[in-house]
Amino acid sequence: MSDQSAPKQSLFDNGLPDFMKEHMQRYLATDGADGHIWNGAPTLLLTTTGRKSGAPRMLPLIYQPDDKGNFVVIASRGGDDVHPGWYLNLVAHPEVQVQVKDKKFTARAREATAAERGPLWEKMCSVWPDYNKYAQQTERHIPVVVLEPV
Numbered sequence: 001m002s003d004q005s006a007p008k009q010s011l012f013d014n015g016l017p018d019f020m021k022e023h024m025q026r027y028l029a030t031d032g033a034d035g036h037i038w039n040g041a042p043t044l045l046l047t048t049t050g051r052k053s054g055a056p057r058m059l060p061l062i063y064q065p066d067d068k069g070n071f072v073v074i075a076s077r078g079g080d081d082v083h084p085g086w087y088l089n090l091v092a093h094p095e096v097q098v099q100v101k102d103k104k105f106t107a108r109a110r111e112a113t114a115a116e117r118g119p120l121w122e123k124m125c126s127v128w129p130d131y132n133k134y135a136q137q138t139e140r141h142i143p144v145v146v147l148e149p150v
Contacts, residue, residue, distance in 0.1 A: 046061050047097035062128050
């Protein structure tokens with residue numbers, strides 16, 4: 001068997017639920033025309049580099065722009081007691097790929113500073129109030145992540 005016929009790992013082979021995979025496929029196929037708004041909230045596609053595999057890992061995340069041209073996401077994992085894999089990936093490899101509607105760019109990911117965190121958390125909760133509920137469900141500090149286009 002030649003290398004060309006070997007299956008390539010898909011961005012969608014990352015253990016995400018089917019509804020998320022379908023969301024990403026629609027988003028990609030329509031440049032965000034279908035999928036940018038999910039359950040009333042704006043979403044972007046974030047691609048990190050797997051910290052163990054080195055493979056690209058894509059997922060949709062709710063976001064808000066900040067006042068500096070950056071994009072903010074929350075590493076909530078629904079209030080779970082462990083950080084989401086995508087967050088651990090970007091800590092290991094902070095250069096990420098982002099798609100917002102039809103705009104694709106490279107960004108550098110970082111956790112919000114203490115001074116930034118409160119206002120950015122409130123901004124994110126204004127579009128997804130469940131973040132406050134998630135914070136009450138866990139002892140874990142839920143990171144607020146800033147994606148700075150490079």
